[in-house]
Amino acid sequence: MKKITFLLLLISFTGFSQISDEEQLKAIYNQALTNSKCYSQLEYLSNTIGHRLSGSAGAEKAVLYTKQQMEQSGAFDKVYLQEVMVPKWVRGGKEEAYIKVQGKKIKVPVCALGGSIATSKNGVTAEVIEVQSFKELEQLGTEKIKGKIVFFNRPMNPSNIEAFHSYGSAGDQRRSGPKEASKFGAVGAIVRSLNFRLDDYPHTGATSYGDIPVEQRIPTAAISTNGAELLSKELKQNPKLTFYFKQSCYQEKDVLSYNVVGEIKGSVTPEKIIVVGGHLDSWDLADGSHDDGAGCVQSLEVVNIFKNLNYKPKNTIRVVMFMNEENGGRGGDKYQEQSLKNNENHIFAMESDSGGFSPRGFSIEADDSSFSKIAQWKSLFEPYLIHSFMKGHSGSDIQDLTSRRIVKAGLRPDSQRYFDYHHAGNDTFEAVNKRELELGAATMTSLIYLIDKYGI
Amino acid sequence: MKKITFLLLLISFTGFSQISDEEQLKAIYNQALTNSKCYSQLEYLSNTIGHRLSGSAGAEKAVLYTKQQMEQSGAFDKVYLQEVMVPKWVRGGKEEAYIKVQGKKIKVPVCALGGSIATSKNGVTAEVIEVQSFKELEQLGTEKIKGKIVFFNRPMNPSNIEAFHSYGSAGDQRRSGPKEASKFGAVGAIVRSLNFRLDDYPHTGATSYGDIPVEQRIPTAAISTNGAELLSKELKQNPKLTFYFKQSCYQEKDVLSYNVVGEIKGSVTPEKIIVVGGHLDSWDLADGSHDDGAGCVQSLEVVNIFKNLNYKPKNTIRVVMFMNEENGGRGGDKYQEQSLKNNENHIFAMESDSGGFSPRGFSIEADDSSFSKIAQWKSLFEPYLIHSFMKGHSGSDIQDLTSRRIVKAGLRPDSQRYFDYHHAGNDTFEAVNKRELELGAATMTSLIYLIDKYGI
Structure with a gap:
């Protein structure tokens, strides 16, 4: 027992913990680039299901598909649908x-x-x-x-x-x-x-x-x-x-649809929740591969990576496929409503809804002290060419999420090509690069790992 | 006169010079994004001329086109061709x-x-x-x-x-x-x-x-x-x-071809030369838009931006379209041979030959003190999301260039998509994004501006 105490002291004095974070991030990126599911999941969402405008058949299929993917992964303690009435607009x-x-x-x-x-x-x-x-x-x-x-x-x-x-x-x-x-x-x-x-x-x-x-x-x-x-x-x-x-x-008329939620119960402080998600609905002119199929499959990948690395989060991790970001935001509203109702304690929320391009960093909604804490981790991300930690908008589905003390972040990929595809007929699977998508997932996973480990 | 001396003293004490660099970089990026020629020049190289394998008709046309573009720009004091015998391999x-x-x-x-x-x-x-x-x-x-x-x-x-x-x-x-x-x-x-x-x-x-x-x-x-x-x-x-x-x-048999060279005589130390270039030849399966049409038109854009901003370089600036990088490297060799023969003093060389993607930074061949000097400018580049200043390979056409004391750099764009197109039938104009190409040109121009102004 004394030996263990000594070892723990040694660890804290020698900065072993820091080295371990470096190793963990390396393992996360390695998993994402060599053993991920997100690209093939995106292919299914885009090429088999197609567009997912709220209230459409595609949106319904996407709810079932992502729920099934969560269940089959074996990574979650609980997978469920959260009912939400959504507007149904039809192009004709x-x-x-x-x-x-x-x-x-x-x-x-x-x-x-x-x-x-x-x-x-x-x-x-x-x-x-x-x-x-x-x-x-x-x-x-x-x-x-x-x-x-x-x-x-x-x-x-x-x-x-x-x-x-x-x-x-x-x-x-x-x-x-x-x-x-x-x-x-x-x-x-x-x-x-x-x-x-x-x-x-x-x-x-x-x-x-x-x-x-x-x-x-x-x-x-x-x-x-x-x-x-x-x-x-x-x-x-x-x-x-x-x-x-x-x-x-x-x-x-409004129709019934769903947020899809997968939950891993935290091993130490299960009452503290970290949520990560994208929006499952898309516009109808193409497959919405960048907007926001990419963010959905990257959010699923976070948990896939944790599972492959046998990492057991201390806090509860919730992956949410939000419905109806594009023309109503009802999914985000519903999630927030339920959270308040259940008096939940969210400590961190992350959304990926800026395309599946090469990740550059995060835009972060936090007070100065929380922001500084996150910015301290910058050097851990440099080997992965992630340099940009800025205060700014997190994501449409989480922007109104309130909690006792919550930090929110959005993944910020390279933005130059985003509006070539945004809401247009060419936002298709071919426009997404596998490595860029995976690097984004690894970047999200890394920040969630650090926040889970150290808190905010 | 006294007033001017006082003003100069004031400038150096108040750090006005630093502010001015910030303004100058802002003007450079602004020019590149709103008033550049490089994208339309690339369109011509790619879609009108096509592939430019050494010894091909396309390579010959590209020599004439880029020479004419240099001449018509009115930015150069001298435009000339440098003869070089190149291998001619034909696919059949x-x-x-x-x-x-x-x-x-x-x-x-x-x-x-x-x-x-x-x-x-x-x-x-x-x-x-x-x-x-x-x-x-x-x-x-x-x-x-x-x-x-x-x-x-x-x-x-x-x-x-x-x-x-x-x-x-x-x-x-x-x-x-x-x-x-x-x-x-x-x-x-x-x-x-x-x-x-x-x-x-x-x-x-x-x-x-x-x-x-x-x-x-x-x-x-x-x-x-x-x-x-x-x-x-x-x-x-x-x-x-x-x-x-x-x-x-x-x-x-080997055939006669050319490096295309445009030169602006330095206003203060014309004997000191800064060279910037890309390679004009390409493989023959497509148009070589990323490899290396992009690098060629970005190098031309450096001088276009200087001209539009009415910036007169202190040192001689040479833009070089190198021939035969892909299957011989004869253009680079010839440039070096002529430089030695003329006992030229190159202080800096930059090549863009990693594709026309979103720029991330530079890889730099320099001794520690020169590298540190360049790295000091990092903060000037941060508003443009340029963070990566690393020691590493500069470019094939300049790697053997020697001089009394020379620093060399390669533009480092995001590399994730590069090998989707490299040497393949899909390296076409459509694969290049206008803004990414322009941001690369601005990034090159900014570093050349700083080196021209402060030396190494």
């Missing part, structure tokens, strides 16, 4: 659009924005007024806007280094553009896709009419960046051209 | 291969390795012996190898974080495998493509017969990773299966 038939100018019809790629109403069966045809901002909209006023289609065409700012900053500052056009345009009597809205590239993919995403009465809502579509450039160019030459678009999307 | 017709097993012929994708001889017109058909290493080859010996095709099938090690380490440790099979196999009487060699992914692209690259007499040389091809997996699986079931492959490649 393929959208059509063209620019009508000097007797010619020039087809352009569009897609309805999520939550939009349909056009009439004959579509909408109207003159177009191009704006860069809501301020410009206001300056133009009802007189110049009434009866027209408002075309929001402010590109994402290319000069930001972090692509999400550009998304943040251009996103108002998609989220609120149609609502704002309808206030001035517009008959439709067209929004430039939130994509740095010039290409032919329209990018969908949620728009909100806010408190605009139903009868005043206007149909609204995203146009590809190439389409937007063309429309803008044609408008300069022919301000009186007309634009036609047709879409048949509709909102159904 | 499309290669064919199949596994013949139990009466079936299963086609597999192969391509001749660069420098390989052809098979006879009827191809080679022989039994296959699979090996993982040269040691295994030696243990098997002539008795078991003679008359067979040796199949080198050691995969790239997935557990390395830095993909180039795995390339380094698996590359012996391609570079020297055929030579080693021929010593034991093999009639051909098949090498697993140096690619982490399982896909259908065979990856070419140079092989060397070394001092093996011409009559003992054996034809040698790369097989796609999927093909290699299949062949290995079939071999386990049917060790007596045969493999057929046919290729008609040949070596012509």
